[in-house]
Amino acid sequence: MIRVAIVGTGNIAHMHMEGLLTFPERCKVVALCDIYPEKAEAMKKKYGLDCEVFNDHRAMLASGVNIDLVHVCTPPYVHCEIAVNSMNAGCNVVVEKPMATCLAECDEMLEAEERNHVTMACIAQNRFRNSIYKLKKTADSGLAGKICLAQVESAWWRGHCYYDLWWRGTWEKEGGGPTLNHAVHHIDMLNWLEGRLPKEVMALLTNVMHDNAEVEDLSLACLRYEDGSLAQITSSVVHHGEEQGITLQCADARISAPWEVKAEVSQGNGFPKPEGNAELIEKLETYYREIPDLVYEGHTGEIDDVLTALETGGRPLITGVDGKRTVEVITAIYLSGFSGQKVMLPIQKEDPGYTFEGILKNAVHFYEKTTSVENFEEEKITLGNYQ
Ligand SMILES: NC(=O)c1ccc[n+]([C@@H]2O[C@H](COP(=O)([O-])OP(=O)(O)OC[C@H]3O[C@@H](n4cnc5c(N)ncnc54)[C@H](O)[C@@H]3O)[C@@H](O)[C@H]2O)c1
Known part of the structure; x- marks a missing residue:
C-alpha cells in the first residue's frame, strides 16, 4: 500500500484525489497540507478521509507520518522547494506542471531524485x-x-x-x-x-x-x-x-x-x-x-502509471527529464x-x-498587477478542450 500526501489542496488537487481514490487497494491518502489548512480540512471532509492535516510541508515531513509519495499541487514557484525537501525526506514525488520555473531548479530536483534513490514523475496527463x-x-x-x-x-x-x-x-x-x-x-x-x-x-x-x-x-x-x-x-x-x-x-x-x-x-x-x-x-x-x-485517461491514467512504476521498480512514463525538456x-x-x-x-x-x-x-512586464484575491468563491475549473 503506497502512502500518499498531497501538498496544495486547491483546484487541481481534486483531480489527484479522484485518481488516487480510483485505486483503494494500491494507495491511501495519509496527509494533506496547505498554507490555508482550512482548505485541506475541507478536502478531508469532502472525501471522508482518515488523514492528518498540516499547514506546512516541512512540519508534515518531520511529523513521523509515514509517507511514500508526495503529490506537489502548489503554485509553480514552490514546486522545487517542496519536491526537493520531500525527496530529501526519502519520499517519491509527483510534481504538477510546470515542473519548475527555470532550468536550474529542474537540475536541483533531478539531483535530489538521484541522490536520494527515489522516483520523481511530472504531470503531463494529456x-x-x-x-x-x-x-x-x-x-x-x-x-x-x-x-x-x-x-x-x-x-x-x-x-x-x-x-x-x-x-x-x-x-x-x-x-x-x-x-x-x-x-x-x-x-x-x-x-x-x-x-x-x-x-x-x-x-x-x-x-x-x-x-x-x-x-x-x-x-x-x-x-x-x-x-x-x-x-x-x-x-x-x-x-x-x-x-x-x-x-x-x-x-x-x-x-x-x-x-x-x-x-x-x-x-x-x-x-x-x-x-x-x-x-x-x-x-x-x-x-x-x-x-x-486507454483504460484510464488524464490524471487517473498518469497516477496508475506512477503507482505501477513504484510497485514494480520501473520508471514512470513522464520523468523529471521530460519535465525539464x-x-x-x-x-x-x-x-x-x-x-x-x-x-x-x-x-x-x-x-x-x-x-x-x-x-x-x-522578463518583460507588460502590466503591473494591482489586484490580489486570496481565493475565488468559484472552485470549478476546466482542463482543456481535447477531442
Ligand atoms: N495538470 C493540469 O491540467 C493543471 C490544471 C490546473 C493547474 N495545474 C497546476 O497545479 C498547480 C496548482 O494550481 P491550482 O489551479 O490548483 O491552484 P490553486 O491556487 O487552486 O491551488 C494551489 C494550492 O496550493 C496552496 N499553496 C500555495 N503555496 C503553498 C505552500 N508553500 N505549501 C502548501 N500549500 C501551498 C494554496 O493555498 C492553494 O490551496 C499549479 O502548478 C498549476 O499550474 C495543473
Whole structure:
C-alpha cells in the first residue's frame, strides 16, 4: 500500500484525489497540507478521509507520518522547494506542471531524485488521453512519414479576473503566462511526438487582454529542428472557443488531434490528385481505429502509471527529464521573446536565463498587477478542450 500526501489542496488537487481514490487497494491518502489548512480540512471532509492535516510541508515531513509519495499541487514557484525537501525526506514525488520555473531548479530536483534513490514523475496527463496517445502511436508507426511541420494550438480562454488570484500573473510566482502554464501541456506532447528537441527558437510575446498581469497572455513561437523541419506554437489565453490541437504535416500525410487524416499524391505535373492518396488514408484510418482505448485517461491514467512504476521498480512514463525538456523549450521561447533574438538549444548553464533570477531580471512586464484575491468563491475549473 503506497502512502500518499498531497501538498496544495486547491483546484487541481481534486483531480489527484479522484485518481488516487480510483485505486483503494494500491494507495491511501495519509496527509494533506496547505498554507490555508482550512482548505485541506475541507478536502478531508469532502472525501471522508482518515488523514492528518498540516499547514506546512516541512512540519508534515518531520511529523513521523509515514509517507511514500508526495503529490506537489502548489503554485509553480514552490514546486522545487517542496519536491526537493520531500525527496530529501526519502519520499517519491509527483510534481504538477510546470515542473519548475527555470532550468536550474529542474537540475536541483533531478539531483535530489538521484541522490536520494527515489522516483520523481511530472504531470503531463494529456499523454494519457486517447486522442494524443493514439496520435503518438500513429506517428510512431511511420505510415505518415517523417514530421516536416508540427502546428501546435495551445488555445485557451481566461477572463480578466483569472489573473487576480494572488500568485497568478506575476513572473515571480506564476513564472510566466500561458506559454509556461498552459502550453506546457502541448509542449510536452510536441516533445513526445517529435522524440527530440529543436535546435533554434524564435518567439514573440504580447499581452492583449489582461492588464492585471505582468506576464504575456499570447505568444507565437517558431522552432527549427536539426533536420530543418519546423514547429509553430501558439500559446494563448485569449482564444474564444479554445480550439486546441496538434497537427503533424508529415512527408506522406497530415495527421492530427483532434483526429483527421489527409494525404496528397502527385499528378504528372506536380499538382495534387483530386482524390488524394486514398490507399494511405484508409491504412492510417484503420491503424488508428484499431489502437485499443486507454483504460484510464488524464490524471487517473498518469497516477496508475506512477503507482505501477513504484510497485514494480520501473520508471514512470513522464520523468523529471521530460519535465525539464518541456521547461527548456518554454525558457527558449521566453528568452527569445524578451530579447527579440533567436535562442539556440541546449540552453547553457552559463546563460543568465538558466536561473530564475536571470529570467526575473530579463522578463518583460507588460502590466503591473494591482489586484490580489486570496481565493475565488468559484472552485470549478476546466482542463482543456481535447477531442
Ligand atoms: N495538470 C493540469 O491540467 C493543471 C490544471 C490546473 C493547474 N495545474 C497546476 O497545479 C498547480 C496548482 O494550481 P491550482 O489551479 O490548483 O491552484 P490553486 O491556487 O487552486 O491551488 C494551489 C494550492 O496550493 C496552496 N499553496 C500555495 N503555496 C503553498 C505552500 N508553500 N505549501 C502548501 N500549500 C501551498 C494554496 O493555498 C492553494 O490551496 C499549479 O502548478 C498549476 O499550474 C495543473
